[in-house]
Amino acid sequence: MKRRDFIHLSGMGMGALLTAGIPATGIPVLGNSVVPEYLLEPGVDVATKKRFADIALNAAKSKGATYTDVRIGRYLQQFMFTREMKVQNIVNAESYGVGIRVIANGTWGFAATSNVTPDAIARCAETAVAIAKANSKFQTEPVVLAPQKGVGDVTWKTPITKNAFEIPVQQKIELLMKVNSEAMKNGAGFVTSNLFFVNEQKYFASTDGTYADQDIHRVWPTFTVTAVDKAAGKFKTRDALSSPMGMGYEYLDGLASEKIAAPNGLVGYRNSYDMVEDAILAAKQAKEKLTAKTVQPGKYDLVLDPNHLGLTIHESVGHPTELDRVLGYEANYAGTSFATLDKWKTKKFNYGSKLVNIVADKLQPHSLGKVGYDDEGVPSKEWDLIKDGILVNYQAIRDQAAILGEKESNGCCYADNWDSVQFQRMPNVSLKHGNEKRSVFDMIKGVDKGIYIIGRGSYSIDQQRYNFQFGGQLFYEIKNGELVGMLDDVAYQSNTQEFWNSCAQLCDKDDYRMFGSFFDGKGQPSQVSAVSHGSATTRFNGVNVINTGRKI
Template sequence: MKRSEFLYLSGLGAGALMLPNLALFGNPIDPMEALNVVDVKIKKELADVALNAARAKGASYADIRIGRYLNQFVATRENRVQGVANTESYGVGVRVIANGCWGFASTNNVTKEDIAKAAEKAVAVAKANSKIQGAPVQLAPQKGYGEVSWKSPIEKNAFEVPVKEKVDLLLATNALAMQGGASFVNSVIFAVNEQKYFASTDGSYIDQDVHRIFPNFTVTKIDRSSGKFDTIKSLSTPMGMGYEYLEPKESSKVKGIVTRYKDRYDILEDIKSATVNVDQKMKAKSVEPGKYDMVLDPSHLWLTIHESVGHPTELDRVLGYEANYAGTSFLSLDRLNSKKFNFGNKLVNVVADKTEKTSLGAVGYDDEGVACKKWDIVKDGILVNFQATRDQAHMIGLKESQGCSYAQSWADVQFQRMPNVSLQPGKEKLSVDDMIKNVEKGIYIIGDGSFSIDQQRYNFQFGGQMFYEIKEGKIVGMLKDVAYQSNTQEFWNAVGAVCDESDYRLGGAFNDGKGQPSQSNAVSHGSSTTRFNGVNVINTARKI
């Protein structure tokens, strides 16, 4: 795309509400600049400057992260462009251990002189902290990998696709919604590229190129006669993929009511379905409170997994070291591998996996230079592990880190962040249609919605996007005002069936928050459609 066209499109939507606060993502750049890369030889030279400077000042360990973070936003509403933005954040973060204590410093002046100063400052911070530190930091051993690299296995770099092509796709998407009677529609494509270089005194020099993409829309319809309105969001999910995610393959339907996407996403087909579904949602009957068997689609279940399994198994929450963003955890170390505590029933198998292809959390190495892997968190309903970093591993008897360290940028210190946490598919062949046939009184939920959960990740309430009533094995219509309530242990012990691997799909979020100062990371959660028996459902429109 020509620069003049880019500036024209950008000017159409200056200050548009759909664009995020760009100050959080870096400085504006020409989109063509996003295709430039920094020579890995230069990055290694800069890394050695930091490591040598830190050791010279007394650090027993040091690592450096050289990060270039690129973001592109293309946002539209109805028949107009709201905004186009390309941003870049580029800088260096140096972390050290000196006198048994952590120290950290960063700079956006990527020169040898300024990097050396940052390393020296990090050591000074560590030595100052050591005066009030208790027990010294214990790092799990980590071998150096030498010079290695990893790249997201994308087919088409989203940053190479002309902005005009993305704008045309989004405007065509909006046009279909308006033709279908939508009152309002907005749509966005958000692309991310993290170019990260890690080096440490352990002997690792790791170059990584990470790509993510998130297309989405929201359709709103208003009944002018009654003043009532409703909305439906897209069924897309953010993915660790390139622009190929928006080049659809064949999709599938359950009972002809909802289109489901696995490896590719058809935004045009999805918005046509959404425009019909939002009509049905407005006319749907209000749910009768009571006990129902809940059939939860992966587009919904990912969020329940995230809140009730992912966060409470973070080791820092379990130990009480972390309480930001909804508290600590109802779990404790004595429940690990305990036959007296059933996290769920025997159908519940949950794994953490930083290597799962197309997932948001997939990288070759974490931000401590640890090679990523897959491990069990819940096995046959028993809690068997947590999520840990190098300085946490010894606390639960691990001899090595699980590779759970991440920082949202070069300017932030890395800490324990959630890997992809997923419910494993059932072992017996079972489709969604087969599952619904076995439900006498139930609700089938598609899409995520509002939720709340207590300060120990135990008692919760979840809504959704679309709710379908099931009677005697058949879907009989749409419901509204639905939310289910449970607690984590009760809920995961209520699993009645899990569809097989053919139904397994990923959901996820670009913006999982944690820490103070807060950081955000991207994470996926996979599952197949799952039935939960006898779950309490409330009517959210009725006053208590």
């Protein structure tokens, strides 16, 4: 038995043991369970990947495909779950295989295999063509791809300094135990903490002449602390203010130079994160929430921290500007969009105030969406979605570009695994920072009646991504330019157009930070993707705030 096979089979047995009794986290795990050492085993070399890809390209062409792309993927995951001073679960998983997509008779076909051998790859390519030809009987119009010039042999790697998979499991668990211990010392009655690490080793080849080898890393540390008032029968929670990032383990170094000062002793983290420091503060704030004053409903100016505003951007701008949603392709699962083509065609649709400039990209350093090439071989780029408050574009891939009269794809096509077909997914969608020098302290000084909101909370938004309600983690009342105390039971309600037109002030680049979604779901069958949303602290005037704690 080969060493790789032995480690793999041993890992399956260990994985079965570790996953017994796993909490219902809803976290998607791809592939087979393996031991941690297996995650460091080298994958197939680039020359072999190219040989395998050419086998697929040639086999598909011989059966009548006019276009073919091949993705050879090795997807690695390590997830850790703890509660108080106990480890609940450790997941180590690997998924490895080949996905082949073709156009034959003007129609898409897709097939995949985990048997990565020359014969199996050729059969898989032939199956993809057969599926395309069968589907073509029902195709009314042929697929038209935006042209894409091949770039030859290229490589791209996430610029990490510490590979998270090389850090011993014991060291990671010790970090989580310290997080939990310190939170409990400072008032938490309960605490859960988690680490998520992902490595995508992806090879893409197409008949356009691109052979792209990519090594992508992502990390997400998070926790939830709970403070309890037994006498009153109440409890309050505070989640981590971390953001998932396209980085290695260096994100957890917590370098002081990467912190941004905020009111009330809060810290904004950028490109590094001190998990223990945040857990200590979270425990104290969860206790403070137990006695916080309930909010009086009404109109308030809202000062929204980037760790909060990112989710609002995601739901009210990111999703409604996905072209497949606009066209109704997502209607059955996740809804449509109010930002319809007729609004875009006028080039006058007022999405927000003139301060609102929102860009889509897969370029921001350390972002979850940053890659060299998408899953159609399109180089990463940046483009405007909303410019000076006006809707100017959508998120489109190669077979959608012609609908908009565009000559090239935006490069936002993605599949979450080798056995999933790639389709249009959200890139990073970010609000540009202001150009005038302004800190969050400066912004608060200019607010007479307002609320400063930090962190992601509960939310609700309709199927057209128009009417919504958002909560948060922490709420501070602002009176006459000063923070006067913590509030509770806060949520704001608005519609997308009204909300973004109330955008009145932006902090500058020194306050710019990213929020992220590590497991953003979409499609049928459902797939997940990771995406970041950048912004600086932003002020919105006259927003309707409700009290979520009042009984009806």
